[in-house]
Amino acid sequence: MFTHNELARLQSQSLKMQGHIRRQTYSPEMEKTLRRFSSWEVAELIFKMNPSTLRGRLAADPSLPEGLVEEDGRQRWYSLEEINELRRRIKVKGKSLMPERPAGKRAIRAAVANFKGGAGKSTVALHFAHAAALDGYRVLAVDFDPQATLSHSMGLSDVSEEYTVWGIMARDLIHETERMNAATRGAESGTALPRRQLPAAVTGMGLDALRITDFIKPTSWPTIDLIPSCANAAFVEFASAQYRHLNPEWSFFAAVSRYLDALPDDAYDIIIFDCPPAIGYQSMNAVFAADVLYIPSGPGYWEYDSTTSFIGQLSEALEDLGRFQGGQTEKAFADIRFLLTRFEPNNELHRAMQSAFVQVFRPHVTEHPIEMTRAVEQSGRFLSSIYEMDYRQMTRETWRRARASFDRAYDEFKATLLVAWDKLED
Secondary structure (H helix, E strand, O other), X not given: OOOHHHHHHHXXXXXXXXXXXXXXXXXXOOOOOOOOEEXXXXXXXXXXXXXXXXXXXXXXXXXXXXXXXXXXXXXXXEOHHHHHHHHHHOEEOOEEOOOOOOOOOOOEEEEEOOOOOOOOHHHHHHHHHHHHHHOOOOEEEEEXXXXXXXXXXXXXXXXXXXXXXXXXXXXXXXXXXXXXXXXXXXXXXXXXXOOOOOOHHHHOOOHHXXXXXXXXXXXXXXXXXXXXXXXXXXXXXXXXHHHHHHOOOOOHHHHHHHHHXXXXXXXXXXXXXXXXXXXXXXXXXXXXXXXXXXXXXXXXXXHXXXXXXXXXXXXXXXXXXXXXXXXXXXXXXXXXXXXXXXXXXXXXXXXXXHHHHHHHHOOOEOOOOOEOOHHXXXXXXOOOOOOOOOHHHOOHHHHHHHHHHHHHHHHHXXXXXXXXXXXXXX
8 A cells, every 4th residue: 555655755765866867967066057158159049140240349349258268269158148248239230239129018928838748838938038048138937837847947946835936826815815904895885895814824924024036036047037836836726726715806816917017127028937737726827927828739639639628728717717807807818829849840740730730720820840859858858958058069960950940939939029019018
């Protein structure tokens, strides 16, 4: 017979293995570090300029960051901070290298969601966050998934549950209940609303005293911050049901949206949500807060079937939320996109399923799927993105092919966000 004690023993064994994997993957200090980028990467892949043009600018202005020079003097290697300094100071044909951002707008928010496990949600969220950072954007990633794949890939694993999305939701319950208790029915009656009582188990955690920034953790990327997740945050679905019972008028699905609204508009440029493989309290908070919905899917029939079920159930859930608000709140996305992942161009079944996606979901299907390559498989094993991997670890052509696939997907993602960004109210 196997009880909770056996499960606890198995978890303990797994935690030891996690530590071993981290020692093999990260630096000796067990911290993930960001590599430097070669001058040809900076010029050709990041700034989209001729490498000789960059060399000329560096030679003409000795005050520009020099990077680290290889012993043979053939290659320079730049940190992301140095790359952004070059971006701020160099212009090409009078044009700035700074990324496009609509003036007077808050950060644009994109949710990567599908309840099919293995669809590539965390992989897409991780690569889009890294690509956006290399593009010059300041990124906040929010991990809604208790599996915490995105958090682990970002180098965060020792996270307490009160600093996850669950903590944000519980804190919001306390603040919203206090606000309701302080409100009145209105000038006409002048009578106070019935006071809503929260138990000490909720109010005694100290979450109401946490600042907005307490939930945000830095990563090895200097322009990417993360609201992490952890396995213990899985109980949020049970806790949230209890919280709704304690205060039925609490709009639980808007908790994260309210939290993000409290951030300064210029704190970040892009906010990316990695959603769990289920429609629940956390995922509904993500989709309600999102401006753009990105739905990754593998190229198989069952994945197509699962994606169809996902959008149907999501539609019903959003309709129910509208009824919960008396029809006053109807969620609308600025755009919805379907992105095929693990795609093999020479696979006839994959091409047939791509055609089916396009035929049914046009114009919402992205033009460029994410291709499955050996480099992508290797990056996944090492909890890294293709952008973090040094091209010298494999053949340059293998690395470039994988990066090109994600670059094309990110370029479409960025174009979608920019159009949606313009639609946001100032």
